[in-house]
Amino acid sequence: MSTYSVRNWQGEEVGQDSLELKCAKEETAAHIVHRALVRQLNHSRQGTASSKTRSEVRGGGKKPWRQKGTGRARAGSSRSPLWKGGGVIFGPKPRSYREKMNKKERRLAISTAFQSRVDDLIVVEEFAEQLSRPKTKELVSAMGRWGVDSE
Secondary structure, eight states: OEEEEEEOTTSOEEEEEEEOOOOOOHHHHHHHHHHHHHHHHHHTOOOOOOOOOTTTSSOOOSOSSOSSSSSSOOOSOTTSTTSTTOOOSSOOOOOOOOOOOOHHHHHHHHHHHHHHTGGGOOEETTHHHHOOSOOHHHHHHHHHHHTOOOO
């Protein structure tokens, strides 16, 4: 259980409140948060990278020259991966980067990450009412009143 102070828009402390979050054990916390982060980053990937194999490249149906008697290496298609204009051998294909993670694990990871930063938490009373327009100048001055480093 952590306690934090509630401030008003001017930066004066108007009260205290407590926050009780369920956290992972210390030895598994880093692993669970890491899994959740990697899952989140993987879900933002498109997975649309694609290249054509020798069967998908246009052309190359006719045998370039006969099998024997020319002195050249045997060839069955002009779209072989060894040839210029040929297909790609083990190129990328569209795939899904979805990873399964249990709902309870996800919630535990978020609350564990949040709990680790709870000392940096600043709660401002009636924040939305005070900030009439989203102006950076107003927010920077307010953050200075709350004791937040501008960087």
